[in-house]
Amino acid sequence: MFEITCPGASHAKVTADFSVFTILTSGISPFYPEFVKIVEVGPRDGLQNEKEIVPTGVKIQLIDMLSGTGLSVIEATSFVSSKWVPQMADHTDVLRGIQRAPHVRYPVLTPNLQGFQDAVAAGATEVAVFGSASETFSKKNINCSIDESMLRFEEVINTAKERQIPVRGYVSCALGCPHEGDIKPSTVAKVAKRLYEMGCYEISLADTIGVGTPGSMLKMLQGVKKEVPINALAVHCHDTYGQALPNILTALQMGVCVVDSAVAGLGGCPYAQGSSGNVSTEDVLYMLHGMGIETGVNLPKVIEAGYFICNALCRNTNSKVAQAKSRTL
């Protein structure tokens, strides 16, 4: 461990822990990660929030196109009851139908042990569980308290451990809740820590309603990284208020190097009807590549996949990069 005091700013200290630089003040770091891993959530989080039911063949084709872009993680589907999420009713067919590219992982959501077992039977090799930083959201969304949901996830995680299946944890409402309003960073930290200690290899912190700004993102990450190592954290920003890219930028400046996004910005916001939800993978890539940060992803191929799914959904893309590219004179 060593400390560098930045000249001209006595309140700013840069502490190096192995190869991770952590900035302790609101004065922002000049350092960015050299590589950022994109977790593509379009086929699951994106489509789940689209009204049109997408045929299985189209879902499979979308995932296959995304597999050819260089993305290393593509969230394929969700093993929830089709009663609750009709869009994901074909989860088994999708998982069995996709052509798995080498070096690409296809995590699936598994809200409980039943879902986990179905997922494994269908060939899943990685799963994800969803916790919330808001009690009210947890109760309204999955009908139980945060603590109760953690017990359910513990079952999933322990079973997954036995089968050596990695588990990713999500914390929703990390920057605000549609029912409770502001959420304390310490609450987010507590839930993230619980998931991490139970055995999740990575925790994705989700701004579910997109209300976060660089100010609240900074405070939340400062709180969470006290409990979970920064290299096990990811951000899942929604663009409902147009804040996703500056929020992601702030997270990168804090040392986060995993970013969730959805091709074409699929998936509206269920809490602000007609508004946008997920940030577009294309727009994130444009920013990262423009900053000299590597992702391994081919942007034109992602744009193509985006056009494909938007055609199938009969809707316009939410990606500004895709819009601009299709119209440049």
Added chain:
Amino acid sequence: RTAAGVNAGHTLPDKVKIVEVGPRDGLQNEKTIVPTEAKINLIDMLSESGLPVIEATSFVSPKWVPQMADQVEVMKGISRKPGVSYPVLTPNLKGFQAAVKAGAAEVAIFGAASELFSKKNINCSVDESLQRFDEVMKAAKEAGVPVRGYVSCVVGCPYEGKVAPEKVAHVAKRLYSMGCYEISLGDTIGVGTPGSITAMLEAVSKEVPVSALAVHCHDTYGQALANILVALQMGISVIDSSVAGLGGCPYAQGASGNVATEDVVYMLHGLGIQTGVDLSKLMDAGAFICRTLNRKTSSKVAQATCKL
């Protein structure tokens, strides 16, 4: 690790001045001609929202920019709020004289950082365009009228591609030494990212004090707010934006142009930065002009807020 070159420990400004360019830059790039009374009403509503600077109109020939043909009536028709500036564009001495006659108390001139853009846009080289402005600067000094300078294509040009930061610095320095009190750096086609914006600002701030710089970011590729954030981190405290994100991009038809003032204010307030702007009154002004133009707002904040 890739160094972004930002001065570590540089804190964000406490206050940011928003320069509202909707009534000029915004409307100028909208296809529908807006009636004079609607323009005046828009500006009056914006004045009520707390914005300190509202670019009201442009004294160009109506032959080139029909949307701004009613420049004199707009200037004379608005209710000027004390403490608020209403700069107007003046591309030449004739425009300047007409502007002053119509009551303008502040003007703005435009230079490009790209030679090809200058030639294609105003039919002369960058140096020639700056010489033309010499006349305007002289007259403005004599009349005691402050002049703001704009530099367009600061990170990219639709014809030349990448633009060298040193070229931007050169043009900015020229405008500043000619007497412009503030230089607004425009990412005209919205191609900038935190990487290129940082490099450009580093070069320019060597020649012009940071306190005299502003950024004018376009959101064509969705990068505007991220670019504005890095500009703030480098000490910039003046941001141009357009209510409802008025004004498409003339180089990518149908694509967005100006960044929406509502979205900028949302971010700044979330950072604890003061702007003096009342966001809900601002959204009212945005809703009004969108109804008038019969178009949807480009502001995500406005879209989200009206649907909750």
